[in-house]
Amino acid sequence: MSPEIVGVIGIVLLLVLFMLKIPVGIALIIVGVLGTSIIRGWDIAFSQLGRTPFDTAASYSLSVIPLFILMGMVLSYTGLGSDLYKAVDSWIGHLRGGLAMATVGTASIFSAISGSLNATTATVSKISLPEMEKFNYKSSLSTACVAAGGTLGILIPPSVILILYGILTREPIGDLLIAGIIPGLIQVLLFIATIAILVRRDPSLAPARTEKVKLIEKIKSLKDVWPFLLLFLISIGGIYLGVFTPTEAAGVGAVSSIVVSIISRKLDWQKLLASFNESVRLTAYIFLILIGATLFGQFITISRIPFKLTTYVGNLDLNAYVILALMLLALFLLGCFVEGLSLIVLTLPIVYPIVTELGFNGVWFGIIMVMAINIGSLTPPIGISVYVIKGAAPHIPIQAIFKGVIPMIFAMVLCIIILIAIPELVTILPDMMNK
Amino acid sequence: NSSGDGSGDSQSSGSEDGKSHNLIISHFLPGQHPIQTQVFEGIGSELESQTDGRITYELYPANALGDAGSHYDMAVTGEADIALSVYGYTPGRFPSVSVLELPFLAESAEHGSKIIWKLYEEFPEIQDEHSDTEPLFLFTAEPAQLISKDYKIESPDDLEGLRVRSPSPLGNQILEELGAAPVSMPMGDVYEALERGTVDAAMVPLETLYNYNFHEIAEYITVGNFSATPFFSVMNKDTFNSMSEEDQELLKSLVGTERSAEAGRVFDIDGQEGRKLAEENGAEFIELTDEQLKPWKDALESVTQSWIDEMEAEGIPGQEIYDRAMEIKEEVRE
Amino acid sequence: MERLVRHLCLGLQYVAQFVLFIMAIMVTLDVLGRWLFKSPIIGTVDIVEVGLIIVIFASLAFTHLKEEHITVDFVVEKFPKRIQSIIEMFINLCITVVMLLISWSLWGNAIRLMESNTVTGDIRLPLHIFAFFAVIGTVLFALVSIIFIFKYGQKVVKKDES
Numbered sequence: 001m002s003p004e005i006v007g008v009i010g011i012v013l014l015l016v017l018f019m020l021k022i023p024v025g026i027a028l029i030i031v032g033v034l035g036t037s038i039i040r041g042w043d044i045a046f047s048q049l050g051r052t053p054f055d056t057a058a059s060y061s062l063s064v065i066p067l068f069i070l071m072g073m074v075l076s077y078t079g080l081g082s083d084l085y086k087a088v089d090s091w092i093g094h095l096r097g098g099l100a101m102a103t104v105g106t107a108s109i110f111s112a113i114s115g116s117l118n119a120t121t122a123t124v125s126k127i128s129l130p131e132m133e134k135f136n137y138k139s140s141l142s143t144a145c146v147a148a149g150g151t152l153g154i155l156i157p158p159s160v161i162l163i164l165y166g167i168l169t170r171e172p173i174g175d176l177l178i179a180g181i182i183p184g185l186i187q188v189l190l191f192i193a194t195i196a197i198l199v200r201r202d203p204s205l206a207p208a209r210t211e212k213v214k215l216i217e218k219i220k221s222l223k224d225v226w227p228f229l230l231l232f233l234i235s236i237g238g239i240y241l242g243v244f245t246p247t248e249a250a251g252v253g254a255v256s257s258i259v260v261s262i263i264s265r266k267l268d269w270q271k272l273l274a275s276f277n278e279s280v281r282l283t284a285y286i287f288l289i290l291i292g293a294t295l296f297g298q299f300i301t302i303s304r305i306p307f308k309l310t311t312y313v314g315n316l317d318l319n320a321y322v323i324l325a326l327m328l329l330a331l332f333l334l335g336c337f338v339e340g341l342s343l344i345v346l347t348l349p350i351v352y353p354i355v356t357e358l359g360f361n362g363v364w365f366g367i368i369m370v371m372a373i374n375i376g377s378l379t380p381p382i383g384i385s386v387y388v389i390k391g392a393a394p395h396i397p398i399q400a401i402f403k404g405v406i407p408m409i410f411a412m413v414l415c416i417i418i419l420i421a422i423p424e425l426v427t428i429l430p431d432m433m434n435k
Numbered sequence: 436n437s438s439g440d441g442s443g444d445s446q447s448s449g450s451e452d453g454k455s456h457n458l459i460i461s462h463f464l465p466g467q468h469p470i471q472t473q474v475f476e477g478i479g480s481e482l483e484s485q486t487d488g489r490i491t492y493e494l495y496p497a498n499a500l501g502d503a504g505s506h507y508d509m510a511v512t513g514e515a516d517i518a519l520s521v522y523g524y525t526p527g528r529f530p531s532v533s534v535l536e537l538p539f540l541a542e543s544a545e546h547g548s549k550i551i552w553k554l555y556e557e558f559p560e561i562q563d564e565h566s567d568t569e570p571l572f573l574f575t576a577e578p579a580q581l582i583s584k585d586y587k588i589e590s591p592d593d594l595e596g597l598r599v600r601s602p603s604p605l606g607n608q609i610l611e612e613l614g615a616a617p618v619s620m621p622m623g624d625v626y627e628a629l630e631r632g633t634v635d636a637a638m639v640p641l642e643t644l645y646n647y648n649f650h651e652i653a654e655y656i657t658v659g660n661f662s663a664t665p666f667f668s669v670m671n672k673d674t675f676n677s678m679s680e681e682d683q684e685l686l687k688s689l690v691g692t693e694r695s696a697e698a699g700r701v702f703d704i705d706g707q708e709g710r711k712l713a714e715e716n717g718a719e720f721i722e723l724t725d726e727q728l729k730p731w732k733d734a735l736e737s738v739t740q741s742w743i744d745e746m747e748a749e750g751i752p753g754q755e756i757y758d759r760a761m762e763i764k765e766e767v768r769e
Numbered sequence: 770m771e772r773l774v775r776h777l778c779l780g781l782q783y784v785a786q787f788v789l790f791i792m793a794i795m796v797t798l799d800v801l802g803r804w805l806f807k808s809p810i811i812g813t814v815d816i817v818e819v820g821l822i823i824v825i826f827a828s829l830a831f832t833h834l835k836e837e838h839i840t841v842d843f844v845v846e847k848f849p850k851r852i853q854s855i856i857e858m859f860i861n862l863c864i865t866v867v868m869l870l871i872s873w874s875l876w877g878n879a880i881r882l883m884e885s886n887t888v889t890g891d892i893r894l895p896l897h898i899f900a901f902f903a904v905i906g907t908v909l910f911a912l913v914s915i916i917f918i919f920k921y922g923q924k925v926v927k928k929d930e931s
């Protein structure tokens with residue numbers, strides 16, 4: 001049996017195990033180990049099984065996940081997050097879907113602190129989901145805008161993935177990071193537009209507030225927002241002034257959020273303990289999936305499917321744009337099963353030389369690659385962002401979240417099309433910087 | 436970028452001509468890195484053509500099969516038939532090879548690579564550290580220099596109180612002796628840290644100017660050959676033993692001292708590329724002359740001595756290894 | 770037995786919380802020390818790295834005890850309750866087997882790390898200690914799923930009697 005066929009059978013088996021309600025992380029581990037042992041032998045599969053969970057956990061870079069989660073939990077449990085949403089509601093609550101739009105905005109601000117997709121998604125979901133629920137937003141809409149907003153984490157600088165892309169391709173990292181800004185803003189606008197269309201077609205998704213709020217009330221609501229603003233100022237300021245690295249920003253953010261909530265007298269012992277308790281549980285939950293995804297990814301790697309698929313598309317004798325489109329389609333399909341970081345590592349050695357040889361700009365393709373990874377993080381069966389949200393809001397059915405993000409995926413595809421049509425949107429800032 | 440016979444198994448059934456093998460090669464560098472495109476493709480294509488395709492290989496770059504720090508173990512367990520990574524990612528495991536990290540020893544990557552391979556051939560203690568694998572070639576990157584965005588560093592005094600990204604535990608010692616504050620952070624964080632001033636300088640080889648794009652940031656580069664990072668490429672023992680004697684001979688003829696030097700040269704070339712890019716960007720290179728190096732050498736004598744003491748305490752002939760390394764340093768220089 | 774496992778889970782859960790707290794504090798003090806006094810805390814990277822191992826493996830089992838690990842549940846939920854309980858038994862059997870295999874493989878990895886003296890970079894913390902700790906976490910995970918096998922088993926039997 002060829003490795004490719006074992007790979008395909010593995011993917012089918014994974015879906016079957018999901019249907020049988022085997023926990024996602026466990027199912028990924030089972031298929032990863034079985035597949036590897038068929039292609040390379042049991043002893044190899046078991047060595048990998050002993051090493052990968054430990055290696056995945058022993059990671060300084062991934063420490064941003066629990067630390068940002070802790071920051072989000074503290075903001076959520078102390079009500080600082082809800083103060084923010086109250087203020088936003090008093091100003092734009094009469095707009096249908098206003099809070100959902102504000103969530104995308106919150107996510108974009110968080111993206112300027114966090115360079116990680118999972119960390120951004122987890123933090124924003126903990127702050128935003130309960131608040132939108134309070135205002136009777138349907139969960140399909142609220143989770144969709146958190147999932148979409150979270151993807152901004154690696155598009156708007158800092159970004160772990162763009163730095164990795166720069167190291168793997170030697171494209172200028174400074175250019176890559178700056179290049180993400182305009183596409184990030186376009187993406188924000190497209191998400192907001194999508195929300196506007198959704199609530200227009202189905203007003204029950206997001207009830208608008210009918211009673212008027214007096215101006216004085218609006219202004220009063222702002223006074224509760226200062227701790228939140230202070231926190232962002234510390235985090236963003238600290239990163240851009242070089243006081244700490246984006247990785248360290250997670251730890252500093254967590255401690256600052258505790259300090260700020262003590263100062264604003266929002267924190268008691270009970271709430272602090274609850275924040276820690278939920279943080280470590282959500283961390284364990286996310287890492288079981290990450291460990292499974294890594295083992296499964298290693299299996300898919302040696303099945304050679306990503307290699308064969310991208311090489312096949314690259315060798316087609318077609319128009320440059322058609323090849324690009326097929327390549328993105330291949331990335332989309334692979335993104336359904338392969339987690340983002342692995343996807344870049346696996347496909348870039350094949351895809352990047354082809355794309356640049358076709359005459360496309362390497363920095364521009366870096367941004368397109370990030371968008372492809374972002375879409376992959378939202379698509380079933382392995383949609384890490386969706387799983388993270390499910391972890392933060394366990395009562396919402398997973399299929400409802402997957403269904404809810406579909407319009408957001410369309411918005412992301414539209415953004416890719418815009419960037420293909422007008423590549424200058426990506427390259428203008430780096431070009432200006434290099435002058 | 437590779438050839439697979441599709442079986443993915445390193446020990447397929449034997450034929451009249453001998454067993455066929457499909458070697459899984461894993462390393463932590465990017466897929467376009469010359470270590471893959473030149474060194475490994477070089478070994479692999481020779482093996483393939485000289486055995487009429489009986490021995491094939493598959494390349495897995497960029498940690499696709501496992502973390503950089505686990506690559507040695509992956510070769511021990513057979514997860515990879517051949518693995519390549521940096522010794523320093525598993526501190527404590529290979530104490531003797533850290534001799535290459537001592538200041539002012541290696542003068543280029545090729546130079547350092549020749550030293551490490553010769554030391555390996557001569558010292559059973561170093562061979563013992565690799566007893567669970569079959570080493571193919573050992574090499575070093577070019578020695579680390581000091582790069583900075585805002586600080587022109589000419590003497591150890593200029594380093595006083597600066598925050599400097601350190602490459603290794605030994606790097607920490609070197610920097611502390613020089614009066615700097617060593618900072619540990621993963622390579623992925625260094626670009627932004629240098630740019631925003633989170634660290635004032637970084638102790639890195641010149642190839643990083645090219646491979647990590649530091650040429651975009653570096654304004655001052657002090658060249659003094661402070662510490663070289665050693666690398667290994669090793670093979671799984673069972674895979675090696677499963678090969679016929681002729682195949683083993685063939686493989687051995689393709690690796691060893693020549694290949695070690697070639698792997699080093701790859702980094703030297705990247706270092707020159709990095710230097711060129713940085714110069715084009717207007718960076719100033721401060722080449723420390725023998726006279727200027729004097730205060731640096733005085734300051735760092737204690738680092739070498741404490742390395743020797745540490746080794747001796749562990750039962751490793753540190754003094755002997757160091758003295759021999761200093762001799763080889765002269766012998767292999769061209 | 771069940772009470773012991775529950776207490777162990779809860780105990781480890783507190784360990785995880787404490788370590789997460791230490792990680793956050795260490796990063797902050799390191800940053801402050803480096804920025805204000807140019808004296809970073811050597812070993813912060815090491816502690817954060819091994820800290821994450823503890824946080825994860827110390828809370829895996831507790832998270833399963835709360836039945837929080839994610840599942841895709843839209844087929845099984847349509848089955849009759851008794852079938853569901855049987856499936857849950859099967860699921861927890863799978864988890865038990867997987868976790869015991871991981872524990873065994875992690876043990877092998879821990880032995881390798883111990884025999885090779887592998888330590889962390891800056892302050893030379895022996896890595897195998899944390900690998901052995903990870904084994905404790907996954908064994909506990911297996912024990913929790915064994916408890917669930919019995920729990921759902923009782924549900925199946927009860928339905929039989931009624």
Ligand code: NA
Pocket residue numbers: 110111112113114115116152153154155156157158159
């Ligand atoms: Na970001």
Ligand code: NA
Pocket residue numbers: 335336337338375376377378379380381382383384
């Ligand atoms: Na996906």
